[in-house]
Amino acid sequence: MKRVYVNEKWCLGCRLCEYYCAFAGTSGKDIARSLKGVKINPRIKIEEKDGISFAVSCRHCKEPLCVKGCITGALSVADGVIVVNQDKCVSCYTCVLCCPFGAISTSESGAVQKCELCIKSAADKPACVAGCPNNAIVFEERR
Amino acid sequence: MAVNYIYPDYEVARNYDKCINCRVCEKQCANGVHEYLADADKMVADDAKCVNCHRCVALCLTRALKIIKSDNTYRENANWSGKTINELYRQASTGGVLLSSMGNPEPYPVYFDKILINASQVTNPSIDPLREPMETRVILGAKPQVIERDKSGHIINNLPPQLKLSMPIMFSAMSYGSISYNAHESLARAAEELDVLYNTGEGGLHEDFYRYGKNTIVQVASGRFGVHPGYLKAGAAIEIKMGQGAKPGIGGHLPGSKIVGDISRTRMIPEGSDAISPAPHHDIYSIEDLRQLVYSLKTATDFKKPVSVKIAAVHNVAAIASGIARSGADIVVLDGFRGGTGAAPTRMRDHVGIPIELALASVDKRLRDEGIRDRVSVVAAGSIRSSADIVKAIALGADAVYIGTGALLALGCHLCRNCHTGKCNWGIATQVPELTKRLNPDIGYKRLVNLLNAWKHEIKEMMGGMGINSIETLKGNRLMLRGVGLNAKELEVLGIKHAGE
Numbered sequence: 353m354k355r356v357y358v359n360e361k362w363c364l365g366c367r368l369c370e371y372y373c374a375f376a377g378t379s380g381k382d383i384a385r386s387l388k389g390v391k392i393n394p395r396i397k398i399e400e401k402d403g404i405s406f407a408v409s410c411r412h413c414k415e416p417l418c419v420k421g422c423i424t425g426a427l428s429v430a431d432g433v434i435v436v437n438q439d440k441c442v443s444c445y446t447c448v449l450c451c452p453f454g455a456i457s458t459s460e461s462g463a464v465q466k467c468e469l470c471i472k473s474a475a476d477k478p479a480c481v482a483g484c485p486n487n488a489i490v491f492e493e494r495r
Numbered sequence: 496m497a498v499n500y501i502y503p504d505y506e507v508a509r510n511y512d513k514c515i516n517c518r519v520c521e522k523q524c525a526n527g528v529h530e531y532l533a534d535a536d537k538m539v540a541d542d543a544k545c546v547n548c549h550r551c552v553a554l555c556l557t558r559a560l561k562i563i564k565s566d567n568t569y570r571e572n573a574n575w576s577g578k579t580i581n582e583l584y585r586q587a588s589t590g591g592v593l594l595s596s597m598g599n600p601e602p603y604p605v606y607f608d609k610i611l612i613n614a615s616q617v618t619n620p621s622i623d624p625l626r627e628p629m630e631t632r633v634i635l636g637a638k639p640q641v642i643e644r645d646k647s648g649h650i651i652n653n654l655p656p657q658l659k660l661s662m663p664i665m666f667s668a669m670s671y672g673s674i675s676y677n678a679h680e681s682l683a684r685a686a687e688e689l690d691v692l693y694n695t696g697e698g699g700l701h702e703d704f705y706r707y708g709k710n711t712i713v714q715v716a717s718g719r720f721g722v723h724p725g726y727l728k729a730g731a732a733i734e735i736k737m738g739q740g741a742k743p744g745i746g747g748h749l750p751g752s753k754i755v756g757d758i759s760r761t762r763m764i765p766e767g768s769d770a771i772s773p774a775p776h777h778d779i780y781s782i783e784d785l786r787q788l789v790y791s792l793k794t795a796t797d798f799k800k801p802v803s804v805k806i807a808a809v810h811n812v813a814a815i816a817s818g819i820a821r822s823g824a825d826i827v828v829l830d831g832f833r834g835g836t837g838a839a840p841t842r843m844r845d846h847v848g849i850p851i852e853l854a855l856a857s858v859d860k861r862l863r864d865e866g867i868r869d870r871v872s873v874v875a876a877g878s879i880r881s882s883a884d885i886v887k888a889i890a891l892g893a894d895a896v897y898i899g900t901g902a903l904l905a906l907g908c909h910l911c912r913n914c915h916t917g918k919c920n921w922g923i924a925t926q927v928p929e930l931t932k933r934l935n936p937d938i939g940y941k942r943l944v945n946l947l948n949a950w951k952h953e954i955k956e957m958m959g960g961m962g963i964n965s966i967e968t969l970k971g972n973r974l975m976l977r978g979v980g981l982n983a984k985e986l987e988v989l990g991i992k993h994a995g996e
Contacts, residue, residue, distance in 0.1 A: 362935045366519050384513040384557035486935045
């Protein structure tokens, strides 16, 4: 299955991925109009320290601790992609604590949010990967 | 300084309706132009720091930015332009030599733009390169002058070493140091994939790139940086750099701040020391001296590598090229006055040398008149901008061309001409790690491959249009060219007829 992989050697810390992710979460057609005046809350986040930076988003683990820990079944695996049903989420944040990568965060509604690889869009790759200027995140099949 | 005489040349125009304060521009500008004002929650820009490299413009995800030319003006004066006045102010305040980068931007004639290419109609029908074979392979090197036979009458193979290129295009000499490791890797990988050659420049060859040796020309310049037997043997050919089109008659100076880590090791000079290439080779004061170096290098490589000599196109270029052909060199490279550089005194760059088109035409003619054209291959360099320039250069007599500026443009260069500041925002002409990582060679090499493949297609189309199916048939075929708007003397030097003739 194709996943988002990180090449931190090429990450510039520009945070374009965060903005493309935030835009992908809206239904708007124009980035400027959708994100103007908005404090973004993306599902991919840049970690940065001492000149090293890289993008962190859900790894879509084969044995996902978040899904195991979810008390309501809001998190599930569909074709390898870990998806969240926000209607079922009761905001206990067990998954947030379980995730070893810190890839799950809270959304404005209180329910958790996470990267779902843009499967709900028609694009052939996630918005963050498509928008990365330096191939620092790639969407590919790896063993 | 109490009074700043100079108003910025360019202004950063920000569309605040579109700006979402993502601060990408701020993070991407090594010149510190952009700044986020937290109290006002808005981005602002300091135009005075902007070099117009377009990094922020290209990465702005909402297209909120553009750079515009300032319309601030001095009183109009056809003699004292604003640029001239500002340069004078700059020197009056610093007392320094003006520095510039990349090629001569001044409005001298571009002869390539005054030459048109022929096409076949009715007779000698044109050829469709998609249906019929079209040869773009070229072979560089001296061709045998005589047929030699052994005692039993069999022909002795006396062919000197040759270079085979899949198309008549090579990447010009750009040293590791003047450009980044990632830029070099992009060039080397592209040359390998395309089956052409790139050139190390005078900074030696990084140990990681020895594996691209068969696609490498190693350069020996007046500073002799990084030259050792292993280096000479590493490449497919050796180039002696006598001159550079951007700055004929002077050497080079890579500041100590760029001589760090691997660059110091590759150049074989201490970290932090200035890399100064003398203006002349101190052991070359005549063609005979040049011949000694040519044969020294050939001897050092067991006569297995062609030796090229690169000169800047200057007034007496034809006679010099004739001397080079007689010095034993296999290839002569002519670098026109629009060729690029990582740093040059502005006055040298903008006022010294001659156009490559005229130099090339006169060298080719001189070598043919003297009957020594087949002793050397001729490579044209110095602002080859498109496949049309290449076709014209070959028809004027070149065997192949070098592209430098064009290759850098493919890698992201926006010709801001500030290489000498060492803060290239595109990760090309810099050694700052945070900046060099902006050029991912996986992307860079692919863009170079795309560019050359596109040009190769176009060359085939233009050759096909002329009814020519091989680069060899186009070479020196000046009947395929016509001048427009050129005077009789220019046409005579170019050796072409005027359109309509």
